[in-house]
Amino acid sequence: MDYAISIFVNGIVQGSIYALMALGYSVIVGITGLVTFTHGEVIMMGAFASFYVFELFGNNILIGAVGSFIVCGILGIIIYKVCYERFLAAPRHIALICTIGASMMIKNLAQIVFGPNQKPMMGIVKNQLVKIGPVQLSVLQLVILAIVLILALGLSLFFSKTKYGVAMRAVSQDKTAASLMGLNVNANVLLGNIIGCGLAGVAGMLISVYYQAFQATMGGPLGMKAFSASVLGGLTDSRFAALGGLFLGIIENFGIAVSSASFRDIFAFIFLILILILKPQGFSKKGGIKL
Amino acid sequence: MSALLIAKNVSKHFGGLKAVDGVDMTIQEGDIFGIIGPNGAGKTTFFNICSGVYKPTHGEITFDDHSLVGQKPEQIARLGMARTFQNIRLFKYMSVLDNIFIGFQTKTRTELTDAILHTATYKDDERLIREEGLKVLDSLGLLPFKDTKAGNLSYGMQRKVEIARALALGPKLLLLDEPAAGMNQQEKQELMRFVIDLNKKGYTIALIEHDMRFVMNSCNRILVLNFGQKICEGTPEEVREDKGVNEAYFGKGLLVGRKAVAV
Amino acid sequence: MTQKLKAWFMGLPKALRILIAALLIVLVLLVPRFLTSSYIMGIVCRILLYCTLAGSLNVINGYTGQFSIGHAGFFAVGCYTTAVLSSHYGWNFWFTLPIAGILTAIIGLLVALPTFRMTGIYLSIVTLGFSEIIRLVALNWTGLTGGPLGIKGIPAPQFLGMNVRRAGDYYYIFLLFAVLFLLITARVLKSRIGRAWMSIREDQQAAQSLGVELVKYKAMNFAYGAFWAGLAGAIYAPYINYVDSNTFTLDEGFNILSMAIIGGMGTLGGPVLGSFVVNILNELLRPVSAYRLVVYGLLIVVMMWIRPQGLIGASDSMLANNRTGLDLLERLGFKKRKTA
Numbered sequence: 001m002d003y004a005i006s007i008f009v010n011g012i013v014q015g016s017i018y019a020l021m022a023l024g025y026s027v028i029v030g031i032t033g034l035v036t037f038t039h040g041e042v043i044m045m046g047a048f049a050s051f052y053v054f055e056l057f058g059n060n061i062l063i064g065a066v067g068s069f070i071v072c073g074i075l076g077i078i079i080y081k082v083c084y085e086r087f088l089a090a091p092r093h094i095a096l097i098c099t100i101g102a103s104m105m106i107k108n109l110a111q112i113v114f115g116p117n118q119k120p121m122m123g124i125v126k127n128q129l130v131k132i133g134p135v136q137l138s139v140l141q142l143v144i145l146a147i148v149l150i151l152a153l154g155l156s157l158f159f160s161k162t163k164y165g166v167a168m169r170a171v172s173q174d175k176t177a178a179s180l181m182g183l184n185v186n187a188n189v190l191l192g193n194i195i196g197c198g199l200a201g202v203a204g205m206l207i208s209v210y211y212q213a214f215q216a217t218m219g220g221p222l223g224m225k226a227f228s229a230s231v232l233g234g235l236t237d238s239r240f241a242a243l244g245g246l247f248l249g250i251i252e253n254f255g256i257a258v259s260s261a262s263f264r265d266i267f268a269f270i271f272l273i274l275i276l277i278l279k280p281q282g283f284s285k286k287g288g289i290k291l
Numbered sequence: 292m293s294a295l296l297i298a299k300n301v302s303k304h305f306g307g308l309k310a311v312d313g314v315d316m317t318i319q320e321g322d323i324f325g326i327i328g329p330n331g332a333g334k335t336t337f338f339n340i341c342s343g344v345y346k347p348t349h350g351e352i353t354f355d356d357h358s359l360v361g362q363k364p365e366q367i368a369r370l371g372m373a374r375t376f377q378n379i380r381l382f383k384y385m386s387v388l389d390n391i392f393i394g395f396q397t398k399t400r401t402e403l404t405d406a407i408l409h410t411a412t413y414k415d416d417e418r419l420i421r422e423e424g425l426k427v428l429d430s431l432g433l434l435p436f437k438d439t440k441a442g443n444l445s446y447g448m449q450r451k452v453e454i455a456r457a458l459a460l461g462p463k464l465l466l467l468d469e470p471a472a473g474m475n476q477q478e479k480q481e482l483m484r485f486v487i488d489l490n491k492k493g494y495t496i497a498l499i500e501h502d503m504r505f506v507m508n509s510c511n512r513i514l515v516l517n518f519g520q521k522i523c524e525g526t527p528e529e530v531r532e533d534k535g536v537n538e539a540y541f542g543k544g545l546l547v548g549r550k551a552v553a554v
Numbered sequence: 555m556t557q558k559l560k561a562w563f564m565g566l567p568k569a570l571r572i573l574i575a576a577l578l579i580v581l582v583l584l585v586p587r588f589l590t591s592s593y594i595m596g597i598v599c600r601i602l603l604y605c606t607l608a609g610s611l612n613v614i615n616g617y618t619g620q621f622s623i624g625h626a627g628f629f630a631v632g633c634y635t636t637a638v639l640s641s642h643y644g645w646n647f648w649f650t651l652p653i654a655g656i657l658t659a660i661i662g663l664l665v666a667l668p669t670f671r672m673t674g675i676y677l678s679i680v681t682l683g684f685s686e687i688i689r690l691v692a693l694n695w696t697g698l699t700g701g702p703l704g705i706k707g708i709p710a711p712q713f714l715g716m717n718v719r720r721a722g723d724y725y726y727i728f729l730l731f732a733v734l735f736l737l738i739t740a741r742v743l744k745s746r747i748g749r750a751w752m753s754i755r756e757d758q759q760a761a762q763s764l765g766v767e768l769v770k771y772k773a774m775n776f777a778y779g780a781f782w783a784g785l786a787g788a789i790y791a792p793y794i795n796y797v798d799s800n801t802f803t804l805d806e807g808f809n810i811l812s813m814a815i816i817g818g819m820g821t822l823g824g825p826v827l828g829s830f831v832v833n834i835l836n837e838l839l840r841p842v843s844a845y846r847l848v849v850y851g852l853l854i855v856v857m858m859w860i861r862p863q864g865l866i867g868a869s870d871s872m873l874a875n876n877r878t879g880l881d882l883l884e885r886l887g888f889k890k891r892k893t894a
Contacts, residue, residue: 035675035678082855083855086859087858087876089877090875090876090877091872091875091876092674093619093621093674094858094862094875094876095858096621096675096678097815097854097857097858097862098854098855098858098859100623100808100811100851100854101850101851101852101853101854101855101858102851102855103851104808104847104848104850104851104854105847105848105851105852105855107847108844108845108846108847108848108851109848111844112844112845112848220686220804221686224679224682224683224686227679228679228683231676235675260694262690262693262694263690263694265686265687265690266687266690266691268683269683269684269686269687272679272680272683273668273680276668276669276672276676276680277668280668280669280671280672280676281672342763343762344759344762363762363767363768364759364762364763365761365762365763365764365765365766365767365768366767368762368763368764368765369765373763373764374763376759376760376763380757380759380760380763381757381760382752382753382756382757382760383756383872384756384870384871384872384874384875385752385756385870385871389749392749393749393750393753393761393764393766394764396746396749396750396753396764396765396766397764397765399746400746401745401746401747402747403742403747403774403778405745406741406742406744406745406746406747406748407738407741407742409741413745416745416746417745440870456764457763457764459764460764460765
C-alpha cells in the first residue's frame with residue numbers, strides 16, 4: 001500500500017510537470033491557432049538553460065526558473081518570427097511544416113553544441129523527506145508542486161484579470177473580430193508564444209532537476225506528452241490540458257511499475273490513442289484559450 | 292407530383308443560439324423552391340442540415356423517402372442531392388474540366404484494382420467523364436474555358452462552373468446557395484433563365500437568394516425564414532401578401548395598399 | 555518545367571520517342587557496369603530506395619493533404635517482417651514481400667483510423683507517436699526482434715539461381731521496385747481514385763458534397779502509402795543484412811519527410827528529386843554529418859517561405875499556397891466551419 005501511494009505521489013509530481021508543459025502548449029495552440037512541433041525542443045532548451053543558470057548563479061531553483069523562462073521566452077520570439085509571423089493568414093500546414101523544420105534545427109544544433117549524451121544535473125534542492133499524513137514526499141517534490149501551482153494560478157489570473165490576458169483570449173477566439181476591435185493580433189500572438197515557451201522552459205528545468213539528468217534528445221517524447229495531455233482539452237482548453245498532464249503522470253508511473261521503465265513513452269501513446277478513441281474532441285467545446 | 296424533400300420540425304441549436312427553430316418544409320418534384328429571409332435568418336444553416344453538413348438538433352428530414360438525419364454529406368450526395376456553396380467552393384487550383392471530372396464521382400465505379408490494371412471499368416469511366424464532362428461544360432457555354440485554372444475565372448463564371456460540377460452528379464435535387472451573389476443584372480438574368488431551363492429539363496431546384504426579383508420570377512414556391520423560424524411557405528403571390536413576411540422585411544408598421552409604411 | 559519537358563517529348567515523332575526511351579532504359583540497366591565503385595553504387599541504391607520511401611510518403615501527404623510524419627515506423631515494420639520471416643523462419647525473400655507490405659498497411663490503417671474524422675494535426679501526432687512506439691517495441695521485444703542486438707544474417711534474395719548481395723546487383727531490385735511504385739502509382743493517380751484523393755486535398759467539404767467518401771478514401775490512401783513504405787523496408791532488410799531499431803528513429807522519419815518537402819509534394823517527380831538531393835547532400839555533408847538535419851530543417855523552412863510545394867511539387871494545388879486563405883484551413887480539415 002505504501003508502495004502504491006509512493007507511485008501515486010510520484011505520478012502526481014511528474015504529472016504536474018507534464019501539466020505545466022501542457023499548459024504552455026495549449027496557450028500556444030490557443031493563441032496562434034496553430035499546432036506546433038517545437039514544444040519538446042523548447043522544453044529541452046529550458047533544461048539546458050537552467051543548467052547554465054545554476055552554474056553561473058548558484059543552485060537556486062527560483063533563479064533557475066526565471067532564467068529558463070527568459071531564455072525560452074526569447075526562443076519563443078525567434079520561433080514566432082520564423083514560423084508564425086508570416087503565415088498567420090496562410091494555410092495552416094505551412095506554419096506546421098515550418099515548426100517541424102525549426103524543431104529539427106534546434107534539436108540538432110543542441111546536439112552539436114552540447115553533445116548528444118545524457119548529462120547530470122546537479123542537486124538543487126536538499127534531499128530531505130517530509131511526512132504529510134500517510135504520504136511521504138521529498139522537499140524537491142513539494143517544491144515542484146508549488147512552482148507548478150503558482151505558475152498555473154498566475155496564468156489563470158493573467159488571463160482573467162489583466163488587460164493583456166483578456167486581449168489574448170479575445171485574439172485566440174477570433175482574430176478578425178479582435179483586430180476589428182483595435183487589438184494588435186501579431187503582438188498578442190507573439191506574447192502568447194513567449195508565455196507558452198517560457199512555461200515550457202520552466203517545465204524543462206523541473207524535469208531535469210527531478211531526474212537529475214538532461215539530454216539534447218529529450219525533447220521529442222516530452223513534446224508528444226505535452227500534446228497528448230492537451231488533447232484532453234481539445235488542444236486549447238488549458239484547464240483540461242493540465243488535468244491531462246496529471247492523469248498522464250499517474251498512468252505512466254503505474255504503468256512502468258507493472259512493466260518496465262523503458263515502456264514509459266508507450267503509456268503516453270496509449271493515453272493519447274485512448275482519448276482519441278473515446279473523446280476525440282476533448283472536453284472543450286468552444287475555441288480559444290480557456291483558463 | 293411527389294414530395295422530394297420533406298423537413299419536419301427541424302431545429303439546429305448552437306448552444307443557446309437557435310439558428311433554425313422548428314422549420315417545416317416540403318419541396319415537390321419539379322419545383323423551383325426559393326428560401327428567403329433577412330440576413331442571419333438561418334437559410335444557409337438549413338441548407339447545411341439538408342445536405343448533411345450539420346446534424347439537426349431536433350426534427351426529421353426525408354429525401355426521396357430516405358431519412359437524412361445522421362447521414363454524412365457524401366452519402367446524401369449519393370442519394371442525389373447536389374449543392375453549391377455561398378462562397379463558391381471550387382477546386383481553385385484545378386482546371387475547369389478537372390473540377391467537373393470530380394463531379395462524376397458518384398457515376399463512376401473504378402476501384403483500386405481497376406485503376407492499376409486498366410480494366411474495362413476504368414476505361415469506361417474515363418470515357419464517360421470526358422464525354423459527359425465536355426457535354427455539361429458545353430451546355431453552359433463553358434467549353435472554351437475547360438483548361439483554365441478555375442480560380443482565374445471571373446466570379447460569375449466560377450459560379451457557373453460550380454453549378455456545372457453539381458450537375459455532373461445527375462442530381463434529383465439541386466441546392467443553390469445564393470447563386471446570384473456578386474453578379475450584375477445581366478448575369479442574373481442569364482442565371483435565372485438557366486435555372487428555369489434546368490427545371491424544364493427535369494431538375495428540381497432549391498435556392499437561397501436575396502434578390503427578390505430573381506426569386507419571384509423563377510420560383511414556384513417560396514419558404515420565408517426569420518430568426519430561424521418559418522414565417523410563411525407558399526406561392527410567390529401568397530408570400531408577397533403575407534403580413535408576417537412584410538413585417539420581417541419592412542418592420543412593423545402600417546400597410547398602405549401593398550406597401551408597408553414605417554410608423 | 556517538367557510539363558514543358560513532357561510536352562516537348564510528346565511532340566517528337568513516334569520512332570524518335572521509342573528510340574530515346576529505349577536508350578534511356580539501356581543506360582539505366584547498364585549503370586552498374588559504368589559505376590563500379592561499390593561506394594557510389596551504394597549511394598545510387600539509397601537514392602532508389604528512397605524514391606519509393608519518400609514517394610510513398612508523398613502519396614499520403616501530397617495527394618490527400620494528410621500530414622503523416624512518422625514514416626520511419628512503416629519502414630521499420632516492413633523491414634522487420636522480412637528480417638524475421640526470412641532469417642528466423644527461412645521464408646523465401648520474395649514471399650515475404652507481400653506479407654510485409656500488407657502487414658504494414660493494416661497496422662498503419664489501424665493507427666490512423668481514429669484520426670480521419672478529426673482535424674489533420676491528430677494524424678501527424680499519432681504517426682509520430684507510432685513511429686517511436688515501433689522503435690521502442692523493436693528495441694525491447696527481444697524474442698522477436700533481437701532487442702538491441704537486432705537481427706543478423708538475413709539470407710540474400712535469390713534471383714535466377716544467384717545470390718543478390720552486392721550493391722551492384724541489388725541495384726536492380728531497388729530499381730525494379732522504384733519503377734513499379736512509380737508506374738502503379740501513376741495509374742492510380744490518373745483514375746477516379748486519384749481524383750478523389752486530390753479533391754480531398756483541395757477542399758474537403760466540396761469533395762464531400764460531390765459524393766467523395768472521406769473516410770474510405772483517406773483510409774485507402776493511407777494504407778497505400780504505408781504498403782509501399784513497408785515494401786521498401788522489406789527489400790532493404792537483406793541489403794543491410796543487419797536490422798536493428800537504431801535505423802528507425804524519428805530522425806529517419808524527418809529524413810524521409812525532408813525529401814518529400816524539398817523535392818516536392820503532389821507530383822511523382824518531387825520525391826524522386828528530393829531523394830537525389832537529400833541523399834547526395836547526405837554524402838557531401840558527411841564530414842559535418844551532425845549538421846545534416848540542421849541543413850534539412852533550414853531547407854524546409856526556406857521552402858515554406860519561398861516555394862511551399864517544393865522544388866518540383868504541384869504548383870497547381872493548394873500545396874503551393876503560402877499566402878492567404880483562412881478558409882483553406884477548413885479545406886484542410888484543420889478547422890471546422892461555423893456558418894449561421
